[in-house]
Amino acid sequence: MQEGFHDNQRNLRPRQRMQNICTEAVRYDVNATLGEDDRQKPINRSLYSYLLHEMAEASMKYAVAENIDPDEFETDVLSGALAVVQNLRSALVKDWNDKTLDFWDNHGSPVDKINADKVPYIDRSSFESVAGDYLALPYRSQAMDRFLVKVLIAIELYAFGDEMLNEKTFGFPPVSPLKQRHVVLAYFRGLLINGIIFGGIAALALFAASKGWIGETSAGWTSGACVALFVLLGTISAFALPFAWYAQAKARRNVRKLLLAMTTIYNELRSNGPISAQHIRERVSSAAEDGVVWPAPLFAVLDDIIARTGRF
Secondary structure, three states, X not given: OHHHOOHHHHHOOHHHHHHHHHHHHHHHHHHHHHOOOOOOOOOOOOHHHHHHHHHHXXXXXXXXXXXXXXXXXXXXXXXXXXXXXXXXXXXXXXXXXXXXXXXXXXOOOHHHHHHOOOOOOOOHHHHHHHHHHHHHOOOOOHHHHHHHHHHHHHHHHHHXXXXXXXXXXXXXXXXXXXXXXXXXXXXXHHHHXXXXXXXXXHHHHHXXXXXXOOOHHHHHXXXXXXXXXXXXXXXXXXXXXXXXXXXXXXXXXXXXXXXXXXXXXXXXXXXXXXXXXXXXXXXXXXXXXXXXOOOHHHHHHHHHHHHHOOEO
C-alpha cells in the first residue's frame, strides 16, 4: 500500500501521513474482503469497516504519542491492529467465502435466536485467541473493548442456551432439565411399562398352565411374584416421586436463572452511553458463582478496562 502514496505526501506532517495510511489501509482491507478488483473503491459503513477504523485510529494515536515514523507505523503498528479485526471476523464467519461485513447482530435477541435454533457461528477458541492478541497490543480501542466483552458474554450465553433448549438426544435420554420428561409423567409411564411387562409374564404363565405346559402351582408363584414386583417397584417409585419432582424443578429453575442472568448482562451492553466495567465485572462474577462458566478472557478484558478508564 505504501507504493500508492505520492512523493509529496511524504512531506505532510506525520499525523496527517498516518491518517492517510489508515484510510487507505481500511479501504483496501474491506475491498479485499469483498473480492473487489479495485481495492481503492469507496466503501460503505459496516461493522467490519467500523472496527477497522477504530483500531487504526487507536494505533495512530499511539504512534503519534510515541513519535513513531509513519513508515514504521504502517508495518510495525497498524498491521497488528488490522490483524486483530481480521482474525476476529474469521472467528465469527463460518465460511471463508462469506463476504459478510456485518458479521454480528448487535440488535437481535440471543434468546429468540436460540429458541428459533439459529445460534450464530462462533469459533470459541479462535475468538479467545483474538482477545489475547488484542490485550498484547500497547494501545486500546473503546469500540473493540465493548465488542469483545459483548461477544465473550454471548459465547457462553449461546452455548449454554443451545445446549439446554436445543439438545439433540439422538434417541438417548436428554441431559437438559428443560428437555426431560416431567417426573410425574415419567412415573406413570414407568407404571404402565412395568404393568405391561409383569402383566404379560403373569398372563403367559397362566396361559402355559391352561395348556398343561407348566403346573398350576408354578403359574401361581410366577403370577404372584410378578404382582409383588409390580407393587414393590411402584411403591419405591411413589416414595421417590416427591424428591425427584423437587430435584427436577430445582434444576429447571437453575437453568432459567442462569439464562436470565446472562441475557440481562448481555442486554445491558446495548446502551449507547458509557458502561461501567466494574459493574459488569461484578455481574459476571455473581453469575459465575451461580454456575456460569464464562470464557477466561472475559475477566482479563474487563480487568484491563478497569485498570485504565473503568468504562467502555
